Ligand code: HEC
Ligand code: HEC
């Protein structure tokens with residue numbers, strides 16, 4: 001009986017903290033996420049906050065202009081990449097799918113580096129086995 005009470009109190013504490021930190025960070029999106037396409041063949045782990053601490057939102061987020069080209073970053077309009085990079089809506093075949101756009105953006109920067117810091121390029125660095 002006593003054990004059950006301690007357990008549920010601990011659960012409530014942990015759960016409460018999770019909810020609190022989520023609502024504080026909600027406008028910045030999740031701190032860590034698992035990115036995946038509709039096919040979900042190779043989910044990729046993405047430490048979002050770690051990147052937010054290193055660079056501006058516009059490094060990754062952007063919009064679509066009326067003529068179909070890439071539009072500037074607009075705060076509050078951080079839509080899922082796949083809403084546009086879905087294999088059909090984007091004219092540029094080099095980045096038309098989520099996989100191609102992600103590899104171009106993520107691996108591209110990791111290879112070139114950002115502020116003299118390179119990121120990992122091996123498949124397993126992002127596609128971590130669950
Ligand atoms: C290094 C790239 C990168 C940077 C920098 C970055 N983000 Fe993100 N963000 C992403 C990716 C990738 C996703 C997931 C998109 C998806 O699910 O398709 C995401 C998701 C989000 C989401 C959730 C969107 C949704 O509809 O699920 C929000 C909100 C967000 N980001 C806000 C921000 C803000 C605000 C900043 C700057 C403080 C920022 N991001 C910086 C890459 C980045
Ligand atoms: C509202 C629609 C939209 C969303 C959401 C979107 N993109 Fe794009 N993206 C575009 C358009 C349009 C282009 C220009 C394509 C072309 O050149 O034909 C583009 C171009 C790109 C390019 C190539 C140019 C460059 O900037 O290097 C990459 C890479 C890219 N997007 C990655 C992403 C990633 C990663 C996300 C999610 C964080 C994302 N996009 C979200 C519409 C979008």
Ligand code: HEC
Nearest residue numbers: 044045046047059105106109110114117118119120125126
């Ligand atoms: C503009 C540059 C840039 C972009 C875009 C970018 N990254 Fe990174 N990323 C970095 C750098 C730099 C590091 C190394 C940070 C360090 O060593 O402290 C890194 C580190 C990482 C790590 C390793 C984290 C760790 O704790 O060791 C992962 C995983 C990662 N990035 C995934 C992604 C994914 C997935 C995307 C695309 C959605 C992405 N990155 C987009 C620059 C970038």
Ligand code: HEC
Nearest residue numbers: 035036037039040041042043044099102106121122123126
């Ligand atoms: C810097 C991070 C990163 C690296 C390194 C990386 N990928 Fe990816 N990859 C992604 C992201 C982000 C996506 C889009 C979300 C998803 O489906 O996982 C993706 C998507 C994919 C997909 C599509 C999965 C699906 O469900 O449709 C395949 C296949 C893939 N990657 C294979 C590879 C292989 C093979 C390598 C090594 C040669 C590699 N990736 C290296 C980040 C990375």
